[in-house]
Amino acid sequence: MSTGRKRSTPATTYLRLLVATSWISGVVICGCASEPPPKPPPTWDGLELVEREGLDSVYVRPGASLVQYKRVMLRHAEVSFDANWMPFKDPVMRSKKVDPNRIARDLEAAFNEITVRELEQHSYAVVSNPDDDVLRVVPNISDLFVRFADPPGPGEALVLETGHMMLVAELRDSMTNTVLARVVDRVEEGNAEVPVGSGITGNDAAKRIITKWAVALRTSLDRAHALPPPKEKPRSNH
Numbered sequence: 001m002s003t004g005r006k007r008s009t010p011a012t013t014y015l016r017l018l019v020a021t022s023w024i025s026g027v028v029i030c031g032c033a034s035e036p037p038p039k040p041p042p043t044w045d046g047l048e049l050v051e052r053e054g055l056d057s058v059y060v061r062p063g064a065s066l067v068q069y070k071r072v073m074l075r076h077a078e079v080s081f082d083a084n085w086m087p088f089k090d091p092v093m094r095s096k097k098v099d100p101n102r103i104a105r106d107l108e109a110a111f112n113e114i115t116v117r118e119l120e121q122h123s124y125a126v127v128s129n130p131d132d133d134v135l136r137v138v139p140n141i142s143d144l145f146v147r148f149a150d151p152p153g154p155g156e157a158l159v160l161e162t163g164h165m166m167l168v169a170e171l172r173d174s175m176t177n178t179v180l181a182r183v184v185d186r187v188e189e190g191n192a193e194v195p196v197g198s199g200i201t202g203n204d205a206a207k208r209i210i211t212k213w214a215v216a217l218r219t220s221l222d223r224a225h226a227l228p229p230p231k232e233k234p235r236s237n238h
Contacts, residue, residue: 040184047182055216057184064180066171066224069135071125073174077111079104082145082164098146107141107165111210115139118214124221130174137217138170143186163205164188167213171220181220185213 040057042049047059087093087100115137116126127134143166166186170179189205 044182045179047179052183052216054212055183055185059182059184061178061180066135066180066221068133069221069224070133071127071131071135072119072221073128073130073134073136074112074115074119074126075136075138077108077139077141079107079141079144082143085145087146103146104144107144107206110206111139111141111213114207114210115214115217118211118218122218122222124218132175134174135180135221136172136174136177138172139213140168142166142168165206165209169213169217171217183216185216187212 040049044059047061050058050060052058081100081104085100087098090098119126130136143164145165146163164186167183169183171181171183172179187209189209
């Protein structure tokens with residue numbers, strides 16, 4: 001029997017952490033472009049914030065290393081939209097029958113395809129079963145916002161005026177399901193054409209974002225295997 005309560009995801013938990021941090025630090029979020037975002041909290045579920053170039057926030061369990069992991073289990077990405085995205089109230093989206101479920105399915109498929117290809121091209125097999133050398137990757141794509149420009153003429157493409165999405169991905173030991181690291185990255189893109197009636201599969205902007213995330217995952221494994229397990233330097237929150 002359902003309790004009626006929504007399951008909390010890593011993405012929603014992170015957003016709550018940011019809100020709490022902003023209140024503690026006295027930051028007022030007004031939504032202005034010039035207002036800096038609230039600083040991420042220094043710890044999260046026993047994980048410590050560390051520096052990783054190109055990613056907004058990376059949390060690592062003290063003493064954890066990826067050196068033992070040679071293969072990857074990739075769970076399908078869960079996709080959710082920005083709470084302010086209301087396609088059924090937008091006449092352009094209604095007239096072109098923009099389907100949020102299709103967009104979510106296409107984005108999930110693109111994430112899986114691009115990530116698997118990136119890993120396998122660099123000798124990391126993607127498998128279905130846990131083992132001692134298998135890293136479980138649990139991705140969650142949230143805050144997805146897709147906005148289209150003015151209605152196009154007959155036969156023209158819809159134009160993606162601007163959009164954003166956020167990845168919260170957990171790296172876990174596949175045998176114990178212990179969270180070794182958690183990655184948070186929010187990306188904004190714009191000016192990408194989307195064919196009329198299509199989902200997001202053909203969207204170059206989405207592919208660029210997903211490729212960035214896939215490369216970051218593969219690079220983290222490369223880094224662990226190329227060097228002795230690094231001593232993580234806690235990231236300053238000032």
